[in-house]
Amino acid sequence: MSDCIFCKIAAGEVPGRKVFEDEHTLAFLDIAGDVDGHILVIPKRHVKNILDCDGETLTQVMRTVKRVADHLTKNCGYDGVNLLNASGESAGQSVPHLHIHIVPRKAGDGIDAWPKFEGAKREIEEVFREIVM
């Protein structure tokens, strides 16, 4: 998509610190400056988010997520990773090109990568009956 910043990074039209790429996917550093080693993994083709992503593309993306996570933990001194994704504006997605955030973790790093929830508002059984497939 011509005005998509992540498509431009994938195409090399906008600079990005590319950590890994293959035919279908790209992993590059997030510029947020919020946590060391914050990485985004994207499909090279434009997909808005997980809701309009076909299974094959998602498989390619997650294969790269696994590859980068293995690299971080085997070769870079990290112990674990948090994976984060926002799909849809209501979920807080700010860039409308599918991306999985990888936050590399070390024991005792003090990072709190888990969202701060305010507590469920409805009775669990009622919600369960509504969403069970």
Ligand code: AMP
């Ligand atoms: P989200 O809010 O989940 O859609 O995340 C979007 C992420 O994209 C944010 O963490 C931004 O810091 C990151 N971001 C936006 N523009 C760029 C860019 N040009 N290069 C790298 N990361 C970017």
Ligand code: ZN
């Ligand atoms: Zn795009």
